[in-house]
Amino acid sequence: MSDETIALEEGQRLSRSRLWDWQRRYFMSQGAAAWQSGTVPHYVTSNTFMADAYAQTVLGFLRDSAAQIDRGQPVYLIELGAGIGRFGFHFLVCFFERLAQSPLAGLAVTYVLSDLAPANVDFYLSHPQLRPYFDAGRLDCAVFDATRDSELALRKSGVTLSPAGLRNPLVILANYFFDGVPADAFSLVEDRLYEELVSLRVLGPIADRDDPALLQHVELDHASRPAALPYYGDAQWDRILDVYAQRGGKGRFLFPCAALACLARLRALLDPNRGTAPSFLLLSADKGAHALSDVLGQGASLTVHGSFSLLVNYHAIAEWVRGLGGLSLHTDHRQGSLSLNAFVLPAQLGDGAAVETRRAFADAIACGGPDDLFLVKKALDYRYETLTVEQALALIRITAYDAKIFCGCIPVLREALLRNAASSPLSADILSALALVRARFFSIGEADELGADLADFFASLDQAGSAYAQPAVRGHRFATLRILPAPLIQR
Ligand SMILES: C[S@@+](CC[C@H](N)C(=O)[O-])C[C@H]1O[C@@H](n2cnc3c(N)ncnc32)[C@H](O)[C@@H]1O
Structure with a gap:
């Protein structure tokens, strides 16, 4: 032929x-392999500093809506298209640490990892690092097709989130998601x-x-x-x-019809007889734009990476939210790698509307947030060796103990450990950072497994002597973190 x-x-x-x-x-046929092989990019949306910025903004929103939360029921945070679950894990770690140290401590919050692909949902259920969260009722998961479904049947608790059934506010998180529907x-x-x-x-x-x-x-x-x-x-x-x-x-522009239809169905999960306090928060990051002038320059060309993606028209989502009496939060500047946006419903216009959400968005996302950090990271990639050990540790702290950045800094850190006694304050700082990075690393069995670099580093410390064998977490705001060895998931 x-x-x-x-x-x-x-x-x-x-x-x-x-x-x-x-x-x-x-996505249905690949399951976890799409991420393990590195085919579907995810680092920019699924790192610790992105998760921590979202955790701060969600907490701001919960402070805005606290008065109307029924403490007898969980507040659900639903992640759409959660993929391999790495962002979700980072979020769980950051969010529950922050919640425990806030006036809202004790609030029942359940994070829901949702995805179209049943294989991804099975992956969440079998992952050892997610198990403690499932067991504590802080995590659940569901197969959810955002282009069709109106309810979520939660796999762990057996609860079904149905239209008009939620009395408590609802949070939706959607990264690298609207670009693919x-x-x-x-x-x-x-x-x-x-x-x-x-x-x-x-x-x-x-x-x-x-x-x-x-x-x-x-x-x-x-x-x-x-x-x-x-x-x-x-x-x-x-x-x-x-x-x-x-x-x-x-x-030329794109109209996000599936995104808007999905948001309408998710909003309909809320009991319509609720008060006027903010009850719906969407946090979303994608390649795209929110300014009208930028959106009108967006073509419809596909970027193919196993799956494919388009640019997201956040301006249209903002128009939709504003048309329903809501508020959209964006950066004043054009974002360099990712467009990060928040949307709150309902929110009367005026200075007092969703004030905590707005403050948190401004502090954690808009200025010095994940997009800014990611741009700075790009400048440092391939130049980690030029950092002093103090600069390397500062970078690791600023990025909320991100494993990828830590691995970039390993040569500098290793050198410092060789030059300094195991009992020195500097060595203790390095080992403390290493312990936090390890606790926050989410293993997915990827081909260039970051965990292997961390494990190698640990192994080399063990060989260097028992002084390094038990790194401790000292004086950190996440000091209650338990140090779990990150298990390597085998493919
Ligand atoms: C590009 S990945 C993003 C994964 C993750 N959010 C991230 O930031 O890396 C898109 C995810 O959306 C899921 N997905 C695609 N179409 C979907 C749909 N109609 N409903 C729900 N999930 C969908 C895919 O299975 C995949 O996990």
Whole structure:
């Protein structure tokens, strides 16, 4: 059979394209392997400093809504598309440490790791580092298809979160998630709105049209067709489209239809007869933008990394939230690697609205937050050897004991340990940092297992003498952390 170009799709709305079937099949078939092989990138969204920034913001939100929390029921924090669970683990460590040291100590909070792929949910249930959280009722998990499902059946507790069933506020966390669920593409040309329809072609022969590996070869064409309003038949969505149409000019943008539909279904989990205090918080980070001018420069090109991703239009999500009487929180500046955003519903406009959430977002995320840190980290990658040991330790502390950064600093730390007596304050600082890094490292059995570097470092210390064998955690704000050896998950 000769190679020929095969048309797999002609003039389809982007959100209805078969691209999304391949996407689903990819995640369903790969399970944990998508992360273990390093195919799906996740470091930027799943590190300790990102988790700690989110933990601070969630605590701010809980302070805003504390008066209406029924202490007899848990507050649920639901992570969408939790993937391998690494962010979730980091969040659990940071959040419960902070909660225990806050006026809200004792509040029952259950974090829910959710994902489309049952294999991922099984991975959470079998992971030894998550077990203590499951056993304490602080963690649960669910298979949840964000494009369809309206309720979550929690695997551990057997509880089902159903529409109108939640009396307590609800928190949704979604990292690297909205970029991988269906969106539509539009363009503005000379003040007119067009829909961008996609056509897909591959070079044949192909054995299976449903094979997600076709994502690696597919050619995508766009064709424009005038779009009339109302387009969706949903008043809110059409109002947002009209915002773009009215702005006019020229541009291309994505409309996050699956994200908005999912958020509406999640919001419907809340009891509608609640008061006016903030009851719904969404925290989300992705490649994308929140400013209208940036959003209008977003095309619909795919980035393929096993699965594929688009850019997220946080401006449209913000418009939707504001249309429902909510508040959206963004940075004043353009973010360099990730767009981090918070959305609160309901929140009357005014200085007093969601004041604790806003303060926490400003302190932990907007200024000197994960995006800033990640940019600085990029400058330091390959230059860790130039740091003094004090600078290396400062960096490790600032990044909330991130394993990747610690591993970058190992040559500097090793050298310092060789030069200083085991009983010296500097050696004690290094060993204390090492103990915290190890306690926070979440092992997933990845090919370039960071845990192996940590284990090697430990082993070399053991060989150097028993003085190094029992590192202690000293004087740290997370001082109650138990030091667990990070078990290596075998693939
Ligand atoms: C790119 S990964 C992000 C994982 C993780 N949040 C992170 O930051 O690394 C996208 C995740 O969303 C899940 N996913 C894809 N489509 C989904 C859907 N319709 N509903 C729920 N989860 C979905 C995938 O299984 C995958 O775990």
